[in-house]
Amino acid sequence: MDISMILKPEAVRVLSSASSKKRLMHELGDISESAYGLPAARAVEALLEREALGPTGVGNGVALPHARLDGLGEVVGALILLERPIDFDAVDRQPVDLAFALFAPLEAGVEHLKALALVSRTLRDSDLCAKLRANPDAGTIYTILTEAQRSIAA
Numbered sequence: 001m002d003i004s005m006i007l008k009p010e011a012v013r014v015l016s017s018a019s020s021k022k023r024l025m026h027e028l029g030d031i032s033e034s035a036y037g038l039p040a041a042r043a044v045e046a047l048l049e050r051e052a053l054g055p056t057g058v059g060n061g062v063a064l065p066h067a068r069l070d071g072l073g074e075v076v077g078a079l080i081l082l083e084r085p086i087d088f089d090a091v092d093r094q095p096v097d098l099a100f101a102l103f104a105p106l107e108a109g110v111e112h113l114k115a116l117a118l119v120s121r122t123l124r125d126s127d128l129c130a131k132l133r134a135n136p137d138a139g140t141i142y143t144i145l146t147e148a149q150r151s152i153a154a
Contacts, residue, residue: 003122004146006102006115007077011035012138012145017084022048024086025065028101031078036103038076042069043103057090061133062123066102066116075104075115081132081141098129122148 011031018024029044046067050056057063078101085095100119104112123129128148132141 001111001114001118002146003077003118006075006118007079007142007145008035009139009142011076011078012081012142013079014081014083014136014138014141016082018080018082018086021051021086021088024063024080024082024088024096024099025051027080028065028078028099031080032076032101032103035078036076038069038072038103043067046103047101055089055091057088057092057094057096058120058123059090059092059094060124060126060129061085061090061094061097062129063088063090063096063099064102064116064119064123065099066104066112068104068106068108068112070106072103072105072108075102075108075111077102077115077119079141079145081136083136098123098132 029040032038032043033040056065082097085097088096
């Protein structure tokens with residue numbers, strides 16, 4: 001599995017800001033609807049339900065919100081780079097500016113975990129995150145992310 005299998009170029013966005021964690025989740029829901037046809041309201045509700053179980057801010061300015069949705073055929077992702085970080089209740093208490101959301105089918109146990117591990121491993125690379133942050137263009141971010149992940153796998 002590689003990131004290009006779960007993330008479409010049109011599911012990457014750069015936003016100047018989001019006013020809150022909830023607003024960021026709504027943006028991720030809107031992306032999932034436009035890129036994958038997922039109902040935005042269901043996607044947001046699922047992300048917020050999962051977030052209520054514990055924050056998905058993993059540290060170093062990165063959040064990995066994720067949720068399972070009924071009727072989804074495969075694991076898909078959406079990525080937002082915020083020009084101004086927001087409080088996300090991250091484990092290191094640092095604000096978040098990179099949010100990679102994953103949406104998985106209800107029955108996709110192993111595939112969901114593999115995708116989450118892949119994204120987590122990829123975004124743990126501080127040099128890669130610095131490159132993403134230094135290139136506030138969605139197309140460039142997609143290219144950097146997918147190329148970097150391919151070189152990690154090689």
